[in-house]
Amino acid sequence: MSNALRTLSKRLPSLASTAMLLLLAGLATACDEAHPRDAYAHPAADASEISAWFYNMYMVLDTIIFVGVLAAFFIALIKYRKKPGDNTLPEQSFGDPRLEIAWTIVPTLVVLGITVPTLGGLFELAKRPDQNQKIIDIEVTGKQWWWELDYKKEHINTGNEMHVEVGTQVMLHLTSADVIHAWWVPRLSGKRDATPGRSYPLNFRPKEVGSFDGQCAELCGASHALMGIRIIVHPKDGPDSYENWVKHTQEIAAKPTTPAAEAGQKVFMGKGCVACHSISGVSELAVGARSRTSGPNLTHVGSRDYIAAHTLKNTPENIATWVKNPQAVKPGALMTNLGLTDQEAKDVAAFLTSLK
């Protein structure tokens, strides 16, 4: 082995600590980024606040334990090295029963101390909300790879973008039409599986107005990464209120006003889109119709922020790209490639964009 390599191995500890410092610097830079989905720093509902409280509690506890262990570890490392030339044996101790008892009992007490509040938080989260208040009930069905949202009482059926009201209890009923998915919008609540054949509740009460993003958290096939969620929390009053959104969304679709949109509607009805997608007032009269097979209800698709489950920004260009070749945007997407021409795709995009 060459001398250079030998010198290198002697300097390794100092090189290693430099590398660790660089890592910390890198992480500090990382802290400059915005974290719009940070569940612990910015909880925005009662459910996520409970999780954040536990996170902070555990962080304090874990830091104390880790620093303690590290300190004991490094003191031993520094103090008890073999000196060159010293060939005597250290004291041959097989242990100390008093110490063993102490470091069994102390962790036991710590574990008891954290399990009691944990069970409290667990039952708090599982509590059924008081039925005498206003509750927004939404049936959520996970599908490969989008979310069907059904507001039964309001007769609204939509997809991927959920609208709720600040300060009002929300109760989701999660199920799935195919494989297991998991609903997760970090800043509002922890996740809950959407399992076929079962329906599980998920409750939260939003405390902040705004848009909150999340996505499916259980591997569900090729486009699992592209199964996004947006929850829009509306204020109680004003033009942007939840009530106004409900009223607007209960209306049937707007009539196309431009020639392109009219042509797009013809393509929609004639080329096969309508086989999977409902549009109230276009493909059927009923308001809030559930989708016939697998595609989302598109009655007000023009007012959504994203298309294809939070995959593309909702612009006419993106809609055209998506309808022309869905599999190029989402691998394995179940939406059929209908072989639309560029013009047809543009027209459909104009039509869908007009459905505000």
Added chain:
Amino acid sequence: MASIADFAAAQKPIYHQERPSKTGLMDWLTTVDHKKIGILYGGAGLFWLLIGGLEALLFRIQLAKPDQHIFIGDTYNGLVTMHATTMVFLAVMPMIAGFSNYFVPLMIGARDVAFPRMNAFSWWTFFAGSLTINASLLFCGAFPAAGWTGYAPLTTKEFSGMPIDFWWAGLTLLAVSSMVAGVNFVVTILNLRAPGMTLMRVPVLTWMMLVIQFLLAFSFPPVAVGLILLAFDRTFGTVFYSTGMGGDPHLWQHLFWLFGHPEVYVLILPSMGIVSEILPVFTRRPLFGHHAVIFSGVFIGFVGFGVWGHHMFTAGMGPIADAAFASTTAIVAIPTGVKIFNWIGTMYNSKMTFPTAMLFAISFIPMFTLGGLSGMMHASPPLDLQQHDTYFVVAHFHYVLVGGALQGLFAGFYFYMPKISGKMLNETLGKIHFWVFLIGFNVTFFPMHMLGNHGMPRRIYTYPADAGWNTENLLATGGVFLMAGATLLFVYNLITSLKNGKDAGSDPWDANTLEWMTSSPPPVHNFDFTPVVLSERPLWDHKYTPGMEIPVPEQAEEIHMPSPSWKPMWVSASAGLIIVGLLTFSGIAGIPGWPLCIVGALGVIFSVYAWVTEPV
């Protein structure tokens, strides 16, 4: 003072039947020698470690930046699935089996395992299983892509293709292999200990191996049942996991995790054992609280069967079940803490030296502690509902399995290779390996805690640029390259040491336990005479405690070693044929696979008959 040179004076034993120590191809194929089988397991484990690492490298390249299109959709999912399946079942488990095979008989002063041919059968069945899982790339051009957890109904025929058939088929073979090995080693450790080696004098590594063999024997049956139900669903159209006709996907989750959690302890306990063997040697003190360390390992093994539900807090088991599993899981922290405190206690008042084996062994302590502390968070359902299936969990189990299990195994390689090959590994390369690996490991996995906290779920092949996950992902990908380079350096060190390494001698580390009293590599019969054990550190006391020398008999012992045999491989191959027949039951390219089942079944009957009637 006595020394191990005394043992050279012993008479060579008299064989009743010669067992050749040749190393030709035929000899490796028919071997029933626990040391050769151990080397086969270890070599296979190292090979798959490199493959599993390569898979990780590929999907980390995809994740280095947002919105990339290198490995997308089911290609990415396949890489993730095979990375985990490979690392758990084909890399870490066989490396553990390698150490277990090679060293358990040596540590307890035995000549071989209790059932040497069953041991060979375990190895060949493992070999068949490892090829079967990966064969899907050859025959289907794709990897199984449902995650290593294979949650139904994603694995049913409606939602996935033929690669999943290779997955259940391979895993079923691996399950058979592990169950047989489990029974074999439990019997070996309980029955073949040298005279005087009471249970509390059994070395800690062997104790941990005993615990995991119990775990293997009792935890693989549930997952084997789950896999067979899946096979029936996919092959014969039953509906165990299909909700439409009354099946239940939760059945799979319970069966899988009832295996899956004990499995986690199967992966970590041997490394805890290795650390518990290495620390006393390089601190020159006995293991502090030796009995407490053993009992905590046993306790972890028991509790491991009662905590599987913490993988299912988001599945909706209800608050009562969640509360039960949260409480049992929190209990695991107690014995784990006891172990960590005792290892640090061993370091106090000692005179430490730091060869590479010791570096890996001590860095196990803080890295594993970090993984354990994040694990405590997951025991709390209100918090786990946020962390489940995110990168925080990915960070947690890699701190436990890479910072813990894999670093422990690396320590084991540096410590035990001199016994296996008779040559020392290069220490300079070893130290570079250690530092580069440790840094690469932390650069890769520490940022993943933040990714999880910032809302990134695991197993997603792409992410938007505005989610705030860019820096951490880039760091993580960079770290993987460091880990890969360090691991290649290790393999280079291992291979070149076989030729260029310094001669190790019998006892290069001045160690405590029986395996170091025989030559390196040990003879086919392990020990020239059966050692009598007087304490928990027989070799140390032989060297340093007057009056505690291991007596060397004057008479040569008469011994009988089992002969090489083809039969174990025949049974494995026939069982493999049944499985291949099932997985191609309705045919590939028009050729039905079911006749293979009949051929395989006849093969099993014939070769088992040949096995039991074979003279040994």
